[in-house]
Amino acid sequence: MKPTPFIAGNWKMNETIAEATALVTALKDAVKDVKGIDIAVAPTATALSSVAPLLKGTNIALSSQNVHWADHGAFTGEISVNMLKEIGCAWAIIGHSERRQYFGETNEGVNKRATAAIRAGLGAIICVGETLAEREAGKTLEVVSTQVKEGLNGLTAEDSKLLVIAYEPVWAIGTGKVATTAQAQEVHAHIRSLLKAQFGDEAGAAVRIQYGGSVKPGNAAELLAQPDINGALVGGASLKAADFAAIIRAALN
Numbered sequence: 580m581k582p583t584p585f586i587a588g589n590w591k592m593n594e595t596i597a598e599a600t601a602l603v604t605a606l607k608d609a610v611k612d613v614k615g616i617d618i619a620v621a622p623t624a625t626a627l628s629s630v631a632p633l634l635k636g637t638n639i640a641l642s643s644q645n646v647h648w649a650d651h652g653a654f655t656g657e658i659s660v661n662m663l664k665e666i667g668c669a670w671a672i673i674g675h676s677e678r679r680q681y682f683g684e685t686n687e688g689v690n691k692r693a694t695a696a697i698r699a700g701l702g703a704i705i706c707v708g709e710t711l712a713e714r715e716a717g718k719t720l721e722v723v724s725t726q727v728k729e730g731l732n733g734l735t736a737e738d739s740k741l742l743v744i745a746y747e748p749v750w751a752i753g754t755g756k757v758a759t760t761a762q763a764q765e766v767h768a769h770i771r772s773l774l775k776a777q778f779g780d781e782a783g784a785a786v787r788i789q790y791g792g793s794v795k796p797g798n799a800a801e802l803l804a805q806p807d808i809n810g811a812l813v814g815g816a817s818l819k820a821a822d823f824a825a826i827i828r829a830a831l832n
């Protein structure tokens with residue numbers, strides 16, 4: 580049996596507080612009847628506490644776009660697990676390719692962030708994915724294997740209950756170039772085998788693997804129908820309530 584689909588919107592560095600509250604208000608209304616699908620939005624850090632009360636009692640969970648591994652301390656610009664839980668976050672996106680590419684995040688750092696989050700009860704959406712050069716060099720599975728193995732180092736089957744992997748090929752992010760269903764499914768199946776090897780068959784089968792990279796209302800259903808694609812991590816299209824709602828509904832099929 581496939582796990583419950585999980586559709587998350589990564590708003591990246593978009594939406595002021597005023598825009599974020601308007602967007603989430605429209606989204607709440609657009610998906611209020613949806614059942615059987617996990618939904619989350621990840622506003623910027625500045626908008627989290629304004630969006631949180633609007634989501635209370637709804638079918639939409641709150642996510643941050645990152646989290647630090649320490650409880651508190653001299654880590655300028657970072658936010659701890661407890662700070663995010665205090666606001667009402669249920670999830671944190673960790674190791675997004677933009678964090679890796681522009682801010683030097685490493686698999687080791689991703690592992691520390693994810694371990695701290697999960698052990699304190701905050702769900703971790705760990706992002707992995709190859710660049711265009713890596714794909715063209717035939718290194719996709721090798722790169723993704725390293726990211727998954729090092730990112731998940733030390734996590735147990737119990738920890739995996741709060742784990743989600745997002746496969747986001749870097750060349751498909753914000754480019755309008757979506758991976759073909761065959762390209763996506765191939766990598767998802769590979770990630771699934773790594774999860775089963777680490778957590779055992781049952782726990783490994785239960786971990787949601789999201790696809791991310793130019794997911795739109797027009798391509799979501801086909802991607803989500805693949806056996807190892809259990810949801811989507813949506814960037815640009817999550818900034819329009821109607822588009823994001825249409826992607827969520829595509830997971831109902």
Ligand code: 13P
Nearest residue numbers: 589752753792793814815
């Ligand atoms: P786009 O949907 O804009 O391609 O972004 C994907 C992404 O990076 C989500 O984390």
